[in-house]
Ligand SMILES: Cc1cc2nc3c(=O)[nH]c(=O)nc-3n(C[C@H](O)[C@H](O)[C@H](O)COP(=O)(O)OP(=O)(O)OC[C@H]3O[C@@H](n4cnc5c(N)ncnc54)[C@H](O)[C@@H]3O)c2cc1C
Ligand SMILES: Cc1cc2nc3c(=O)[nH]c(=O)nc-3n(C[C@H](O)[C@H](O)[C@H](O)COP(=O)(O)OP(=O)(O)OC[C@H]3O[C@@H](n4cnc5c(N)ncnc54)[C@H](O)[C@@H]3O)c2cc1C
Ligand code: SF4
Ligand code: SF4
């Protein structure tokens with residue numbers, strides 16, 4: 044599969060991988076040996092019938108292939124792009140034991156893109172209309188999936204979204220060059236075509252409480268995500284020029300600051316940018332910085348490349364694009380100029396010690412190894428916690444100490460009729476696991492209301 | 495989309511609009527604010543809910559034209575729709591029977607204190623209101639506030655109305671007169687809030703300030719609104735905007751407010767050109 048060259052792609056926000064050509068897609072699909080007991084399906088949190096869709100694809104029957112995928116996954120153009128396939132479906136593919144696994148994710152993307160190009164919108168099929176109304180909080184992948192599945196069963200769904208644009212992290216977090224917003228919009232249009240009503244600018248907890256929603260709706264699904272940015276609580280973190288990754292990406296993706304002043308939300312970026320963290324969010328923030336014109340962008344990470352939680356593919360692309368990796372490095376303070384703008388990051392060198400609870404070797408500081416990195420912009424991308432607003436305003440909603448909403452195996456919370464899933468339950472996780480949670484809750488809600 | 499029901503010019507650069515937003519009005523308590531996105535390409539800006547009418551389903555906002563987005567908002571007319579309104583946001587003002595409360599509003603902060611003054615009075619407090627501005631023309635909402643206050647004092651920088659001087663001078667006088675004050679609430683520019691806190695701190699009079707930090711999502715997701723209060727970082731949009739003024743790091747607040755100065759100028763020039771041509 045082709046990719047745009049580095050020189051070209053770092054000057055704009057367009058997508059980096061080009062996607063399979065028709066011939067490439069068919070020959071890749073033909074590699075699947077149609078296992079009787081397909082392992083790949085077990086690696087997919089929404090259990091797509093992978094050999095099923097690959098069989099159609101290999102025969103050139105794209106329409107049936109995409110239909111097969113959409114039986115269980117209503118956001119294929121998104122998943123095909125951002126699923127960590129190498130740890131899920133493709134990790135389990137038997138062909139991967141000896142050679143290359145089938146490129147399942149890219150094939151999924153191919154089909155979704157084909158459908159879009161052909162403008163062959165699959166006609167939304169919904170079941171018999173039911174009277175029951177259900178409220179969904181949050182329009183990220185968890186909420187959208189839950190809403191879509193329930194709408195297909197005939198329920199009347201209203202999605203409440205606090206921001207002025209829908210899509211959750213798909214819209215405000217993941218940048219255009221990895222997930223074009225046109226695609227997110229199309230996937231959301233599909234969900235709407237199922238009859239789902241989406242109300243933006245509705246902060247649940249403030250506008251309506253969960254209890255108030257329960258008076259009007261038979262069930263409530265909470266998919267409010269992990270939007271609370273973590274900071275390190277080190278001196279100087281509140282200086283100007285120190286952003287949370289959320290703020291930074293929100294300005295760029297949601298408010299389109301890269302089109303300033305046509306769009307009025309500004310962003311300020313220095314020549315030297317440091318991004319703290321080693322996940323997908325850090326890679327995205329670093330690559331965005333490059334595209335906004337930073338001269339030097341480095342990633343400050345306290346372990347080594349082997350322990351980085353970001354997708355390998357994205358780390359690789361970041362490296363190709365010239366991002367500098369300062370591994371085994373931990374910032375301990377920031378200093379500012381006389382105007383209060385950050386000017387350097389004081390760091391300490393780390394080494395890897397004994398494994399910790401996550402199984403990864405724990406980084407330990409090397410005494411006396413302090414050094415300074417000159418910076419004009421710092422982006423803190425060390426993770427997000429579950430959004431605390433709804434739990435705060437909903438006294439009976441039980442949560443873990445770290446903030447995650449507690450649910451049963453079926454996705455039910457401690458309040459009868461209220462379900463939850465996605466990052467609000469798991470902490471920052473993945474698009475596909477959020478979708479899996481949305482599906483599971485939809486099933487449980489249907490079961491509850493059919494009883 | 496929320497519709498502008500009426501619009502009024504309160505002074506050269508301060509406007510008042512009444513907007514149809516029943517779900518916001520229904521849930522609002524004094525001290526809360528909304529986020530406004532006047533047109534799709536504009537910024538998300540926070541504005542205090544200066545008044546609300548649950549029966550009519552309306553909210554009132556009073557805003558000063560300072561930059562690009564407030565300029566766009568001001569270009570909308572009666573009957574126009576506002577692209578987005580989100581609210582009510584923030585923690586409502588804490589209300590109880592404190593006794594005597596001095597409420598101070600400066601600049602456009604004068605409008606922001608109105609619902610708080612009203613509610614304090616309804617809760618049975620004796621409210622002494624002090625409002626201050628640069629000149630007479632900028633002293634808005636005087637008659638509305640007068641009806642809600644036991645006493646209303648005004649100050650102007652140039653002496654064109656009320657006392658020539660600052661709101662903090664009035665505050666000092668009240669304190670010096672020996673009157674027992676149970677609480678002070680200050681809303682206005684940072685230097686004004688800081689000076690008032692300097693007056694009350696040695697006397698340990700509890701003083702609440704409403705912080706106008708920069709904001710983006712205003713739902714607790716970005717952290718641009720962070721302020722240091724009592725040595726701890728707080729998100730003003732969800733944990734505020736009211737905080738104990740004696741604990742606030744005003745220096746940091748002032749510096750964080752100016753982070754985008756040049757860019758804001760650029761955006762404003764852009765909008766000025768557009769509005770002129772369109
Ligand atoms: C920069 C970035 C890059 C990422 N890259 C990847 C990747 O490559 N692959 C991958 O699988 N995952 C990735 N993730 C993680 C993935 O995006 C999330 O796990 C996923 O979006 C979680 O879905 P969700 O529906 O639970 O929550 P979200 O997508 O966070 O959506 C929650 C929605 O609820 C809304 N909301 C919150 N509170 C309220 C309220 N009180 N009332 C109403 N609405 C509310 C929010 O505004 C938001 O729209 C990335 C995350 C980030 C931030
Ligand atoms: C909780 C809250 C409630 C508010 N309530 C009101 C209100 O009721 N009426 C009202 O007129 N304003 C209020 N403000 C301030 C208002 O949000 C800003 O004036 C507005 O965002 C400016 O937007 P702009 O694009 O027009 O100007 P910008 O281009 O953003 O700014 C122009 C100039 O104003 C300064 N500025 C920007 N934001 C603020 C701010 N938050 N406080 C002080 N100075 C700022 C900038 O540094 C710059 O010099 C409130 C702010 C907060 C946080
Ligand atoms: S949804 Fe994700 S995990 Fe499932 S098959 Fe597609 S790419 Fe693989
Ligand atoms: S495991 Fe691999 S080869 Fe087997 S069915 Fe799945 S994709 Fe095909």
Ligand code: FES
Nearest residue numbers: 710712716717731
């Ligand atoms: S404005 Fe974004 S967290 Fe407060």
